[in-house]
Amino acid sequence: KKNNNNNKKKNNGAAKATPAPTPAPVPEPKPEVAKPAPAPKPAPAIVPLQPRIVVEEEWATIPKKSKKKKKPVVKAAAAAASSDAKPEVSKASVTVTIDASRVGIIIGPKGATMNAIQEKTGTKLDVNAPKAEDNGSQFRPVVGGKAKAKATVVITEGTSEGMKLAKKAILELADRGYAALLQAEGFGESSVSVHPRFLSEIVGTGGKIIKAIQTELDVKLTIPKTDWTPKTIQIGNVEPSVRVGIAGDIPANVKQAKQVIKDICAYHHHPVTHPGLIHQEIFVPHEFFHCVIGIRGSEIKH
Secondary structure, three states, rough: HHHHHHHHHHHHHHHHHOOOOOOOOOOOOOOOOOOOOOOOOOOOOOOOOOOOOOOOOOOOOOOOOOOOOOOOHHHHHHHHHHHHHHOOOOOOOOEEEEEHHHHHHOOOOHHHHHOOOOOHOOOOEEEEEEOOOOOOOOOOOOHHHHHHHHHHEEEEEHHHHHHHHHHHHHHHHHHHHHOOOOOOOEEEEEEEEHHHHHHHHHEEEEEEEHHHHHHHEEEEEOOOOOOOOOOOOOOOOOOEEEEEEEEEEEHHHHHHHHHHHHHHHOOOOOOOOOOOOOOOOOOOHOOOOHHHHHHHHHHOOO
């Protein structure tokens, strides 16, 4: 028994001497995070079956391809823009026929009149005149209204509108001696009625009188054509008359030129055309007119 007690004490002492090992701590499990459920995929749309339609083939003509090359759009647009910016130049020509005696008026001094027409209308004039002959004075009216020699003026280049203006100016120069296209802004026209027998007196020898009127008053006179001659038989009491055209830029000068023509017809002179000449009126009874005139005008000529 003692031995057993001793052994128990020894065992109790040994047990007290070596403490029992403590167990390792067990980690606590982490709470699981709930993952979001994936979005459900949309169900594919179900297309209902459609009946199959069979189209029968039809006959069709196949257009032939043109071999011409198409112009690029850029060039076409540029051409259209250029055509809008500049008027179309006409390649045609216009021919105007005039009396050959009026060629000098169309050309003007050193070509000044023709150059002015070309500049204002943008055209080119080519005058084709016959050989230089004695066609008479450019101021002398043509008896019968017909002229033997003719000349042509060919109008080229420029636009169709410019050609029309040039033709109108040429015809006005040939008919009246002036063109409205070449006149100033205040240009105006008038006329005076006279007997045809005074036309030669208004023109004067070699155009001296008409040149003096036009130069001094800066106007243009138009001598009309007439069939009247001194041998023309007058029928009734109505005297024939023609109208002399007067045109100018200053109305006062046109009015004065009108008075000059009237004085020449009444008194055969005017200070503008015959400086220094005067006249006096004397009453003579009608029954003595033949005495003043004389046989075949011998007294009045004397």
